Amino acid sequence: MAGSKEIRNKIKSVENTRKITKAMEMVAASKMRKAQERMRAARPYSEKIRSVAANLSHANPDYKHVFLQKRDVVRNVGVIMVTSDKGLCGGLNTNAMRMMVMKIKEWEGADAKVQATAIGNKGLGFLMRYGIPVTSQVIGLGDKPHLEKMIGPVKAQLDQFADGKIDALYLCYTKFINTMKQEAMCEQLLPLSGDKLGAPDSSWDYLYEPDAKAVLDELLERYIESIVYSAVAENIASEQSARMVAMKSASDNAKKVIGDLKLTYNKARQAAITKELSEIVGGAAAV
Amino acid sequence: MATLHVNIVSAEQSIFSGDAEMVVVPGESGELGILPLHTPLLTRIRPGTVKVKLAGGNEELVFVSGGILEVQPKALTILANTSIRAKDLDEAKVMQAKQAAEEALANRQSGQERAVVQAELSQLAAQLAAIRKLRK
Numbered sequence: 398m399a400g401s402k403e404i405r406n407k408i409k410s411v412e413n414t415r416k417i418t419k420a421m422e423m424v425a426a427s428k429m430r431k432a433q434e435r436m437r438a439a440r441p442y443s444e445k446i447r448s449v450a451a452n453l454s455h456a457n458p459d460y461k462h463v464f465l466q467k468r469d470v471v472r473n474v475g476v477i478m479v480t481s482d483k484g485l486c487g488g489l490n491t492n493a494m495r496m497m498v499m500k501i502k503e504w505e506g507a508d509a510k511v512q513a514t515a516i517g518n519k520g521l522g523f524l525m526r527y528g529i530p531v532t533s534q535v536i537g538l539g540d541k542p543h544l545e546k547m548i549g550p551v552k553a554q555l556d557q558f559a560d561g562k563i564d565a566l567y568l569c570y571t572k573f574i575n576t577m578k579q580e581a582m583c584e585q586l587l588p589l590s591g592d593k594l595g596a597p598d599s600s601w602d603y604l605y606e607p608d609a610k611a612v613l614d615e616l617l618e619r620y621i622e623s624i625v626y627s628a629v630a631e632n633i634a635s636e637q638s639a640r641m642v643a644m645k646s647a648s649d650n651a652k653k654v655i656g657d658l659k660l661t662y663n664k665a666r667q668a669a670i671t672k673e674l675s676e677i678v679g680g681a682a683a684v
Numbered sequence: 685m686a687t688l689h690v691n692i693v694s695a696e697q698s699i700f701s702g703d704a705e706m707v708v709v710p711g712e713s714g715e716l717g718i719l720p721l722h723t724p725l726l727t728r729i730r731p732g733t734v735k736v737k738l739a740g741g742n743e744e745l746v747f748v749s750g751g752i753l754e755v756q757p758k759a760l761t762i763l764a765n766t767s768i769r770a771k772d773l774d775e776a777k778v779m780q781a782k783q784a785a786e787e788a789l790a791n792r793q794s795g796q797e798r799a800v801v802q803a804e805l806s807q808l809a810a811q812l813a814a815i816r817k818l819r820k
Contacts, residue, residue, distance in 0.1 A: 438697040533781035544695045544766045549777030606727035623695045
């Protein structure tokens with residue numbers, strides 16, 4: 398019965414793997430709920446700031462902030478790439494990277510140099526391997542993203558845009574559609590198009606303190622930050638749900654493998670018993 | 685008496701939402717007491733405490749570390765910053781993020797080597813598994 402012991406060991410090891418994937422699935426499920434809540438919690442701020450900024454830029458058409466100025470030739474492109482810190486979450490990061498490769502080829506085809514900001518470990522590794530200069534980075538955001546950690550890396554790109562070192566800024570992340578579906582996205586952050594701000598909901602004539610420009614400047618910067626923050630929050634929700642789905646299918650596969658192995662084991666056991674019996678019967682007949 | 689609908693939101697969460705009779709805000713150029721039907725106003729605010737006088741006579745105190753105040757006749761919104769912002773503080777954060785990138789670049793060689801070694805290792809593991817299978 399040499400074969401059956403090995404099969405038993407194998408069953409045990411697959412069972413252990415299944416325990417781990419099952420646990421990860423449940424952890425991801427509970428984290429996903431929290432991540433989704435955080436994603437929703439970020440919405441009122443960005444909605445509000447968007448409508449105020451739309452109002453403001455509508456009320457002051459003569460003042461064009463540097464973020465709103467369109468450049469004629471795009472020579473340098475900045476990109477903020479949001480990925481997860483950890484793996485084991487299905488095709489989430491791979492899809493984001495594939496998207497990124499496509500975009501990089503597109504930009505390089507148009508003779509634009511690309512430089513990047515990495516948010517998340519996986520994207521950082523990818524950019525390094527791909528040979529894209531990384532100007533700023535932040536990793537280890539954890540499950541609860543804090544805006545504070547993102548201010549520096551985002552401001553690095555905003556400053557470069559204001560200085561004319563980059564002519565456009567893009568944001569790549571994985572959009573959370575629902576638990577089963579996440580989509581890699583790449584959208585343009587800067588220059589901000591007036592359409593993106595949308596039409597103002599109401600036309601108030603505000604009093605400004607200290608003046609319209611100072612308020613608009615601050616608003617636009619906060620607006621960009623809030624977009625990046627919600628992208629990160631959404632990416633985390635996507636990560637957790639992708640992990641949950643991946644771990645669920647891993648657990649299901651392990652279950653199937655265990656079933657198959659048990660069948661093989663029982664067959665081997667039966668064969669051994671039959672063999673032993675026939676040996677006994679054969680021995681008795683000989684006597 | 686008319687009331688003011690107050691929303692205090694930060695990028696990470698909604699901090700307060702409700703109706704109030706009066707709101708006292710630390711504006712950039714001085715304390716502001718906002719009553720219902722105030723003229724539309726947009727201003728930056730300093731770090732400090734926002735006092736919200738609720739309709740029932742109770743008071744709610746909220747600490748904000750700066751942000752933007754928007755007033756409309758029947759609504760008031762505070763877009764609060766999540767942390768105290770100062771120009772040099774922000775600058776320091778930029779430096780930190782850049783430094784991290786530079787350090788990572790310096791360590792890149794070792795990272796690449798690690799990747800190569802890992803690839804070799806996984807190849808060896810696959811070979812081992814194949815040999816084991818053949819032996820059975």
